[in-house]
Amino acid sequence: xxxxxxxxxxxxxxxxxxxxxxxxxxxxxxxxxxxxxxxxxxxxxxxxxxxxxxxxxxxxxxxxxxxxxxxxxxxxxxxxxxxxxxxxxxxxxxxxxxxxxxxxxxxxxxxxxxxxxxxxxxxxxxxxxxxxxxxxxxxxxxxxxxxxxxxxxxxxxxxxxxxxxxxxxxxxxxxxxxxxxxxxxxxxxxxxxxxxxxxxxxxxxxxxxxxxxxxxxxxxxxxxxxxxxxxxxxxxxxxxxxxxxxxxxxxxxxxxxxxxxxxxxxxxxxxxxxxxxxxxxxxxxxxxxxxxxxxxxxxxxxxxxxxxxxxxxxxxxxxxxxxxxxxxxxxxxxxxxxxxxxxxxxxxxxxxxxxxxxxxxxxxxxxxxxxxxxxxxxxxxxxxxxxxxxxxxxxxxxxxxxxxxxxxxxxxxxxxxxxxxxxxxxxxxxxxxxxxxxxxxxxxxxxxxxxxxxxxxxxxxxxxxxxxxxxxxxxxxxxxxxxxxxxxxxxxxxxxxxxxxxxxxxxxxxxxxxxxxxxxxxxxxxxxxxxxxxxxxxxxxxxxxxxxxxxxxxxxxxxxxxxxxxxxxxxxxxxxxxxxxxxxxxxxxxxxxxxxxxxxxxxxxxxxxxxxxxxxxxxxxxxxxxxxxxxxxxxxxxxxxxxxxxxxxxxxxxxxxxx
Amino acid sequence: xxxxxxxxxxxxxxxxxxxxxxxxxxxxxxxxxxxxxxxxxxxxxxxxxxxxxxxxxxxxxxxxxxxxxxxxxxxxxxxxxxxxxxxxxxxxxxxxxxxxxxxxxxxxxxxxxxxxxxxxxxxxxxxxxxxxxxxxxxxxxxxxxxxxxxxxxxxxxxxxxxxxxxxxxxxxxxxxxxxxxxxxxxxxxxxxxxxxxxxxxxxxxxxxxxxxxxxxxxxxxxxxxxxxxxxxxxxxxxxxxxxxxxxxxxxxxxxxxxxxxxxxxxxxxxxxxxxxxx
Numbered sequence: 001x002x003x004x005x006x007x008x009x010x011x012x013x014x015x016x017x018x019x020x021x022x023x024x025x026x027x028x029x030x031x032x033x034x035x036x037x038x039x040x041x042x043x044x045x046x047x048x049x050x051x052x053x054x055x056x057x058x059x060x061x062x063x064x065x066x067x068x069x070x071x072x073x074x075x076x077x078x079x080x081x082x083x084x085x086x087x088x089x090x091x092x093x094x095x096x097x098x099x100x101x102x103x104x105x106x107x108x109x110x111x112x113x114x115x116x117x118x119x120x121x122x123x124x125x126x127x128x129x130x131x132x133x134x135x136x137x138x139x140x141x142x143x144x145x146x147x148x149x150x151x152x153x154x155x156x157x158x159x160x161x162x163x164x165x166x167x168x169x170x171x172x173x174x175x176x177x178x179x180x181x182x183x184x185x186x187x188x189x190x191x192x193x194x195x196x197x198x199x200x201x202x203x204x205x206x207x208x209x210x211x212x213x214x215x216x217x218x219x220x221x222x223x224x225x226x227x228x229x230x231x232x233x234x235x236x237x238x239x240x241x242x243x244x245x246x247x248x249x250x251x252x253x254x255x256x257x258x259x260x261x262x263x264x265x266x267x268x269x270x271x272x273x274x275x276x277x278x279x280x281x282x283x284x285x286x287x288x289x290x291x292x293x294x295x296x297x298x299x300x301x302x303x304x305x306x307x308x309x310x311x312x313x314x315x316x317x318x319x320x321x322x323x324x325x326x327x328x329x330x331x332x333x334x335x336x337x338x339x340x341x342x343x344x345x346x347x348x349x350x351x352x353x354x355x356x357x358x359x360x361x362x363x364x365x366x367x368x369x370x371x372x373x374x375x376x377x378x379x380x381x382x383x384x385x386x387x388x389x390x391x392x393x394x395x396x397x398x399x400x401x402x403x404x405x406x407x408x409x410x411x412x413x414x415x416x417x418x419x420x421x422x423x424x425x426x427x428x429x430x431x432x433x434x435x436x437x438x439x440x441x442x443x444x445x446x447x448x449x450x451x452x453x454x455x456x457x458x459x460x461x462x463x464x465x466x467x468x469x470x471x472x473x474x475x476x477x478x479x480x481x482x483x484x485x486x487x488x489x490x491x492x493x494x495x496x497x498x499x500x501x502x503x504x505x506x507x508x509x510x511x512x513x514x515x516x517x518x519x520x521x522x523x524x525x526x527x528x529x530x531x532x533x534x535x536x537x538x539x540x541x542x543x544x545x546x547x548x549x550x551x552x553x554x555x556x557x558x559x560x561x562x563x564x565x566x567x568x569x570x571x572x573x574x575x576x577x578x579x580x581x582x583x584x585x586x587x588x589x590x591x592x593x594x595x596x597x598x599x600x601x602x603x604x605x606x607x608x609x610x611x612x613x614x615x616x617x618x619x620x621x622x623x624x625x626x627x628x629x630x631x632x633x634x635x636x637x638x639x640x641x642x643x644x645x646x647x648x649x650x651x652x653x654x655x656x657x658x659x
Numbered sequence: 660x661x662x663x664x665x666x667x668x669x670x671x672x673x674x675x676x677x678x679x680x681x682x683x684x685x686x687x688x689x690x691x692x693x694x695x696x697x698x699x700x701x702x703x704x705x706x707x708x709x710x711x712x713x714x715x716x717x718x719x720x721x722x723x724x725x726x727x728x729x730x731x732x733x734x735x736x737x738x739x740x741x742x743x744x745x746x747x748x749x750x751x752x753x754x755x756x757x758x759x760x761x762x763x764x765x766x767x768x769x770x771x772x773x774x775x776x777x778x779x780x781x782x783x784x785x786x787x788x789x790x791x792x793x794x795x796x797x798x799x800x801x802x803x804x805x806x807x808x809x810x811x812x813x814x815x816x817x818x819x820x821x822x823x824x825x826x827x828x829x830x831x832x833x834x835x836x837x838x839x840x841x842x843x844x845x846x847x848x849x850x851x852x853x854x855x856x857x858x859x860x861x862x863x864x865x866x867x868x869x870x871x872x873x874x875x876x877x878x879x880x881x882x883x884x885x886x887x888x889x890x891x892x893x894x895x896x897x898x899x900x901x902x903x904x905x906x907x908x909x910x911x912x913x914x915x916x917x918x919x920x921x922x923x924x925x926x927x928x929x930x931x932x933x934x935x936x937x
Binding site: 583584585586587588589592593601608611613616634636637638639647648651 | 727728751752753841842843844845846849851852853854874922923926927
């Protein structure tokens with residue numbers, strides 16, 4: 001017969017305010033197998049834990065139930081506590097009577113009844129618990145960082161500086177991401193390129209960093225400590241081992257292509273470097289526009305290259321490596337506002353531009369060498385309208401979330417215009433101004449003092465009259481229509497996840513939220529981890545954020561990786577799936593639904609009567625298994641059990657609830 | 660008809676004589692002119708015992724599951740529905756195609772109400788075809804009965820099914836005959852975990868009905884065998900039809916047991932899946 005102890009926590013008044021905790025403890029004393037039950041103010045506190053340990057000794061308890069907050073909060077605390085006792089850490093059940101009871105109810109009588117029912121379930125389950133033991137797996141101390149923006153760069157540098165090997169993967173020909181496109185960074189107005197390009201160079205020169213540009217993630221298998229990653233190196237048609245980046249080829253290439261880096265406001269060649277400070281500082285050929293690759297004629301670059309580095313026969317190649325940890329830092333892009341906002345011209349007006357286009361216009365290395373000129377006629381605008389929240393905070397047309405950085409860079413844009421163009425007028429249409437951050441409110445104040453006119457309201461329509469853009473909107477503070485004539489309109493558009501994030505997420509077996517941002521394991525307590533062990537998050541792939549937050553998160557993710565790499569082996573959770581091969585019919589439905597690719601079908605030797613046969617059954621790789629239980633639910637035969645949540649244990653809980 | 664029988668018998672005889680198959684599953688006569696019974700022909704000289712008439716209603720494919728590791732190929736005489744049953748069990752990894760020799764016969768419907776709405780009268784897969792293919796029609800009323808039933812209120816529907824399942828006697832005939840019920844050990848037979856109550860009462864009867872429907876719902880080949888064999892006359896197929904209708908409404912055209920390898924929708928994970936319930 002099991003000897004169960006039940007410990008009901010008050011959590012101050014968090015639980016005790018709504019649940020009669022003494023009655024819960026009293027009721028549990030009557031449950032079969034319970035030899036001790038009590039309540040206490042803070043069970044997780046030092047004296048609380050000591051009391052539990054003392055009672056285990058005194059009453060010879062062999063398993064315990066803690067009625068407290070969610071197991072996500074303190075299950076590990078109590079498991080650690082049990083390591084000091086004779087009770088196996090997995091002979092523990094948590095009844096969540098806080099989040100699932102006291103916090104969501106007000107009627108004390110009914111809440112107490114519910115708490116008793118939840119406790120009774122846990123007691124029924126703990127009676128069927130059996131000891132589980134952790135095992136260890138070796139860790140391959142090399143990290144993969146996916147995405148070479150500022151987040152990926154920072155994370156890679158931090159890990160490499162700690163002495164571990166890193167591969168930095170970037171699908172574009174150069175690292176740098178969005179930050180290197182920006183002109184100045186708020187609120188200090190540091191030159192963005194001046195603070196990011198040295199880091200890019202550091203990456204390329206760091207002995208512990210293997211930089212892989214023009215590369216994409218092809219396939220991922222394995223598990224924490226031992227990911228097998230296949231990477232596709234896209235054909236560059238330029239042998240970077242030979243090329244010195246002299247740039248002669250670029251000057252001779254006859255094909256002109258719209259520059260992605262300059263946001264469509266200038267041209268590049270078909271053989272190109274994205275920008276002057278690109279890392280690696282060597283060109284690639286854009287096969288979609290190269291005449292030689294498209295039509296078979298030309299080949300000028302090959303002819304002029306003094307080192308014969310051009311190879312039109314270049315093909316995509318793949319290579320595989322083992323990594324212990326992976327950081328996802330795939331970043332963001334701006335929402336395609338043209339499709340969503342026909343009332344702003346839908347892209348028909350050349351002088352209605354995005355914030356990122358403005359960054360290139362005002363940048364000294366941009367298409368206008370830093371002079372703010374209208375794209376339509378290259379004249380200096382005098383009246384500029386800035387529209388915030390285009391696509392953000394607009395659940396009907398765009399995204400319901402706030403993109404966080406736009407209030408500040410709108411203020412920065414206003415400041416830059418007023419500074420560079422004397423006698424200019426800037427009108428900022430806003431819904432709210434959000435400036436939480438060090439020095440942010442001061443910066444916004446300064447911009448208003450500079451003379452920026454902030455108008456609270458949305459712009460309803462932009463149309464062209466003569467050479468000017470007429471912005472009609474509402475001033476909701478004055479409650480009247482306003483019309484502003486502008487020479488240039490800047491739309492501060494929403495951040496959305498970078499294209500292709502879905503595939504990366506799918507390959508890594510991690511989760512996305514409804515908007516496509518990568519899901520963190522816990523929004524407060526595990527913000528840089530994912531539900532897949534060994535995969536971490538950095539930067540805007542997790543949600544909109546500004547540069548300081550991105551860099552901080554990148555360093556946090558790097559710290560997590562370094563923490564993992566500081567040990568040579570790691571403990572794995574024993575709460576994984578287990579297949580009863582005698583029941584398994586090998587239908588493979590578990591294999592299809594496993595999000596972690598932890599299940600494979602294997603052949604085993606078996607007997608059927610006198611006959612020796614080979615039979616197909618499912619097999620779980622416990623290193624990959626994250627204990628989600630999808631397979632156990634999918635198995636019609638009930639041949640799969642999730643240890644710690646066996647079918648038997650769950651049915652006991654249901655029985656207890658239905659008593 | 661008689662020429663088909665002759666061709667069938669001679670084909671089977673030859674297959675047994677040359678050792679292509681170990682035995683052949685088909686239909687044989689009984690004492691009653693309007694009944695046939697499944698037969699297992701093991702000797703060439705018994706091939707004449709095979710019949711083919713309006714009363715060949717039993718599904719033939721499921722029997723192969725009793726012999727998953729045969730020494731020689733199993734010959735199965737299959738109609739359209741049987742061929743879908745074969746596909747079902749192959750797609751569920753329970754049978755290997757190379758272990759089967761399929762003798763297909765186009766079928767114009769048998770003494771079985773389910774045949775009226777049949778959309779696949781010709782075998783979808785076979786090694787040899789006896790006779791000539793018959794004309795097939797799309798059944799516009801495939802889900803008519805379910806659609807009518809959906810109009811009832813929730814209480815009325817519950818009352819209806821509660822009364823139906825009050826009749827169930829846990830004989831598990833519907834399970835035994837179903838080609839989608841192909842587990843090695845059925846959950847209902849596992850007494851230790853206690854999934855399925857053995858008592859004959861409303862609760863455990865309904866648990867069986869619901870579990871069965873969910874276990875086979877997205878893999879049902881619509882052969883109607885469950886309903887044909889039910890000794891208590893439960894409209895069992897209406898449950899799986901309801902699930903198939905919902906799947907068709909949610910995920911587009913969906914029929915099981917065809918010659919495609921499309922995974923069953925409820926077990927498949929796809930990023931493009933509809934998820935408005937989230």
